[in-house]
Amino acid sequence: xxxxxxxxxxxxxxxxxxxxxxxxxxxxxxxxxxxxxxxxxxxxxxxxxxxxxxxxxxxxxxxxxxxxxxxxxxxxxxxxxxxxxxxxxxxxxxxxxxxxxxxxxxxxxxxxxxxxxxxxxxxxxxxxxxxxxxxxxxxxxxxxxxxxxxxxxxxxxxxxxxxxxxxxxxxxxxxxxxxxxxxxxxxxxxxxxxxxxxxxxxxxxxxxxxxxxxxxxxxxxxxxxxxxxxxxxxxxxxxxxxxxxxxxxxxxxxxxxxxxxxxxxxxxxxxxxxxxxxxxxxxx
Numbered sequence: 001x002x003x004x005x006x007x008x009x010x011x012x013x014x015x016x017x018x019x020x021x022x023x024x025x026x027x028x029x030x031x032x033x034x035x036x037x038x039x040x041x042x043x044x045x046x047x048x049x050x051x052x053x054x055x056x057x058x059x060x061x062x063x064x065x066x067x068x069x070x071x072x073x074x075x076x077x078x079x080x081x082x083x084x085x086x087x088x089x090x091x092x093x094x095x096x097x098x099x100x101x102x103x104x105x106x107x108x109x110x111x112x113x114x115x116x117x118x119x120x121x122x123x124x125x126x127x128x129x130x131x132x133x134x135x136x137x138x139x140x141x142x143x144x145x146x147x148x149x150x151x152x153x154x155x156x157x158x159x160x161x162x163x164x165x166x167x168x169x170x171x172x173x174x175x176x177x178x179x180x181x182x183x184x185x186x187x188x189x190x191x192x193x194x195x196x197x198x199x200x201x202x203x204x205x206x207x208x209x210x211x212x213x214x215x216x217x218x219x220x221x222x223x224x225x226x227x228x229x230x231x232x233x234x235x236x237x238x239x240x241x242x243x244x245x246x247x248x249x250x251x252x253x254x255x256x257x258x259x260x261x262x263x264x265x266x267x268x269x270x271x272x273x274x275x276x277x278x279x280x281x282x283x284x
Contacts, residue, residue: 034074115162186229
């Protein structure tokens with residue numbers, strides 16, 4: 001008797017499954033077609049957003065969000081076609097409950113995700129900007145929902161949690177493309193300080209890449225009286241897209257030219273001088 005009931009139950013389940021096969025096939029077809037359409041719509045959205053927005057980080061976020069919404073809608077519709085409305089409703093209900101539970105269990109993941117959304121709409125950098133976040137210094141390469149990717153200038157790829165980007169100070173070195181560079185020049189005590197300053201300032205002004213605007217003009221100042229030299233600090237502004245290469249190469253050219261001009265005009269640049277004293281040891 002029990003065996004007969006079991007066989008009958010199995011047969012009923014099988015018959016029910018066979019009856020559902022057309023609906024399941026239709027659902028699979030709908031989901032496959034829907035995902036294909038979602039990909040095409042995503043491509044169209046990418047082109048449209050790229051044409052309207054010059055911000056690649058924002059474009060990337062919106063494109064991913066649009067694709068995610070499309071795929072969810074397609075899956076829900078596929079479940080409805082298969083006659084699994086209850087499952088679709090259950091999935092949404094479970095997703096809502098799970099979101100609350102997982103929110104406590106995976107607080108950091110949720111925090112990074114929300115921080116990523118905030119940064120997509122309001123952030124202190126763009127792609128290829130040179131930034132310093134905490135102790136990490138590099139160029140912004142991409143921003144995902146959970147992390148921001150930086151490429152350091154020694155070739156390392158660093159993935160910084162978006163929550164850290166939100167919480168920590170962010171120094172953007174390339175937002176407006178202007179950099180103030182500086183270096184120190186030491187001259188001998190017997191040299192004319194005003195003359196040395198004039199030579200240095202003329203050198204700065206003669207360089208084609210040194211800015212001469214009202215609030216970005218070069219200037220020099222006596223910084224300190226060192227042990228062996230009078231130290232003059234030199235400040236100047238440059239406009240460069242690459243902080244590490246362009247700006248530093250300009251600084252290198254400035255230092256080279258300042259040295260040449262100072263020595264040519266009789267301004268000496270003393271080396272570090274040390275005085276050694278020898279004391280006679282008493283012989284026993």
